[in-house]
Amino acid sequence: MFTFTNRIQFMSSLHWMMIYGLYYIQFTVYVIVMLCQLPPKKVRNTMSSSNLRDLQRELENKANDLSKLQKEIAKNHQMRKKYTLQLGENELVLKELDLLKDDTNVYKLIGPVLVKQDLAEANANVRKRIEYISAELKRLDATVQDLEEKQNSKKDAILKLQQRIQSLQAGKGKA
Amino acid sequence: MDESTKKGSVTSLASLFPVEEAQRAAKRVEDTIADKQSELDRLRGFATDNNSLINLVHKLPEQLSHDIMVPFGKAAFFPGRLIHTNEFLVLLGEGYYAERTSKQTVEILQRRGKSLDSQVDSLEANIKDLEAEASFFNATASQVAEGLVEIREDYLEKDSNEGEFKSGHLQQEAPNLGNATADDGEYARMLAIMDELEKEELAAESGNHSDQNDESTGDFHDISYQEHIDNKLQNSKDVHQSELLDQINNKIITADLPKKQNRKEDITDQLNFASLAVESRVKERENFVEYIDPSEKIPARSKERSVQATTASKTEVRHQTSQPSFDSRKAFTGSIIEHAENIKPTTRQQSSASSQDSGSQSSKPVSRFKMQRR
Numbered sequence: 313m314f315t316f317t318n319r320i321q322f323m324s325s326l327h328w329m330m331i332y333g334l335y336y337i338q339f340t341v342y343v344i345v346m347l348c349q350l351p352p353k354k355v356r357n358t359m360s361s362s363n364l365r366d367l368q369r370e371l372e373n374k375a376n377d378l379s380k381l382q383k384e385i386a387k388n389h390q391m392r393k394k395y396t397l398q399l400g401e402n403e404l405v406l407k408e409l410d411l412l413k414d415d416t417n418v419y420k421l422i423g424p425v426l427v428k429q430d431l432a433e434a435n436a437n438v439r440k441r442i443e444y445i446s447a448e449l450k451r452l453d454a455t456v457q458d459l460e461e462k463q464n465s466k467k468d469a470i471l472k473l474q475q476r477i478q479s480l481q482a483g484k485g486k487a
Numbered sequence: 488m489d490e491s492t493k494k495g496s497v498t499s500l501a502s503l504f505p506v507e508e509a510q511r512a513a514k515r516v517e518d519t520i521a522d523k524q525s526e527l528d529r530l531r532g533f534a535t536d537n538n539s540l541i542n543l544v545h546k547l548p549e550q551l552s553h554d555i556m557v558p559f560g561k562a563a564f565f566p567g568r569l570i571h572t573n574e575f576l577v578l579l580g581e582g583y584y585a586e587r588t589s590k591q592t593v594e595i596l597q598r599r600g601k602s603l604d605s606q607v608d609s610l611e612a613n614i615k616d617l618e619a620e621a622s623f624f625n626a627t628a629s630q631v632a633e634g635l636v637e638i639r640e641d642y643l644e645k646d647s648n649e650g651e652f653k654s655g656h657l658q659q660e661a662p663n664l665g666n667a668t669a670d671d672g673e674y675a676r677m678l679a680i681m682d683e684l685e686k687e688e689l690a691a692e693s694g695n696h697s698d699q700n701d702e703s704t705g706d707f708h709d710i711s712y713q714e715h716i717d718n719k720l721q722n723s724k725d726v727h728q729s730e731l732l733d734q735i736n737n738k739i740i741t742a743d744l745p746k747k748q749n750r751k752e753d754i755t756d757q758l759n760f761a762s763l764a765v766e767s768r769v770k771e772r773e774n775f776v777e778y779i780d781p782s783e784k785i786p787a788r789s790k791e792r793s794v795q796a797t798t799a800s801k802t803e804v805r806h807q808t809s810q811p812s813f814d815s816r817k818a819f820t821g822s823i824i825e826h827a828e829n830i831k832p833t834t835r836q837q838s839s840a841s842s843q844d845s846g847s848q849s850s851k852p853v854s855r856f857k858m859q860r861r
Contacts, residue, residue: 401581405579408580408595409579418586419584421582426576438583441581
């Protein structure tokens with residue numbers, strides 16, 4: 313206070329007062345601008361980068377899930393093909409057995425041994441096997457449909473995530 | 488005139504169908520044709536083998552017995568005879584066998600031949616469709632390479648009401664009419680070409696649909712024959728056991744019924760050839776486990792027939808030997824006990840199980856087999 317008073321009294325000209333006042337106002341404005349700009353940028357960068365990393369990690373997880381589903385679908389298709397072939401072969405056997413007469417000697421190969429079996433029993437066994445294979449085919453069809461629906465939903469989710477990541481990257485570029 | 492020339496548009500066919508893509512499509516279709524052709528050859532081989540088997544089954548019952556060389560193990564043969572030549576043990580599939588006469592066996596084989604022929608016909612039709620598609624793609628590629636273009640002009644009718652230049656308009660109308668006529672002709676040709684392309688595309692689509700059906704049919708053949716090969720491997724084990732028993736009976740035959748055997752008969756030669764084929768196929772199977780040989784199935788049936796014939800001969804011989812006096816029965820029993828020791832080591836060599844398991848397995852199947860025969 314004393315010093316200021318002395319200076320003012322000492323420099324009693326208007327010129328010096330004007331210079332000092334302008335300098336003070338300019339400095340204050342600069343500081344205000346810095347304070348306004350810095351924290352929002354930092355906060356924005358931190359939030360966008362963490363969001364981006366989370367989304368990319370989620371995208372990788374969903375991509376892995378999708379590949380697992382695709383492998384499972386392929387395996388089910390192979391099993392379905394195998395059962396279809398077995399069904400056809402069993403139907404041929406059943407047709408031949410139907411053509412045989414009742415007094416025919418029918419043998420079943422069990423391991424290295426041919427065991428004599430009744431024609432009716434053989435017929436029933438083959439029919440039972442056909443029913444089992446048909447049921448397995450129906451079950452596999454249902455499973456494949458479920459897996460394909462899951463696959464489609466995963467694909468949609470992945471597309472949405474990719475769009476969000478792209479929009480975030482665009483926003484980051486602007487910032 | 489310049490404005491009318493500028494209004495016309497020129498569209499190059501290359502922009503619609505690039506040369507490389509058309510050639511790539513043609514190549515892909517040709518690769519598919521090659522695959523179908525190889526599958527067709529395989530099925531034709533099956534049909535040929537089936538026909539030869541039918542002929543063989545026809546010939547066998549003409550005589551009561553045939554002298555043959557019976558395969559023993561992987562490389563050895565010993566002389567034997569087929570008797571009961573009208574009895575066949577036919578593999579129906581899935582491990583089921585049926586005793587059939589010669590005529591009945593021929594009927595079964597003819598039904599199989601019919602199914603094979605129908606598959607061959609469907610494959611041939613499929614190949615024709617694919618060839619048409621390939622020729623279409625090739626034609627498109629050649630047209631694109633030649634630089635075929637489509638030219639279209641919009642027709643503008645000019646006013647003829649101006650009286651000052653009537654003669655000029657009349658002169659202009661003549662070339663306009665000529666241009667219009669040419670333009671209509673070109674347009675009609677382009678429409679015809681587009682219609683033809685659409686028809687060929689529809690035919691190609693129907694061809695693709697038949698592709699999928701035939702592929703599944705082919706795969707059915709592959710896996711079914713793989714299972715048949717597995718059955719044949721099991722049959723070979725059964726053949727080994729029956730051959731061991733047959734060896735015992737053969738020695739008895741040698742002791743009790745010494746006879747010379749004629750090898751001049753044609754059927755004997757055919758059967759020897761079949762046996763040799765079986766042996767070579769067995770070796771091939773060891774070398775190429777995954778390779779599916781269609782002719783393997785037919786020799787396996789001849790093997791089964793020989794097994795059946797030798798089994799029947801064993802039964803008959805056993806009955807004959809059991810009929811004589813009490814002392815010969817003791818001798819027969821003694822010889823069985825003597826060779827039972829030989830059976831077990833061979834069985835152990837064949838099976839991958841432990842010695843105890845193989846011992847128990849060798850005893851149970853043999854006993855069941857004897858009970859079946861009696």
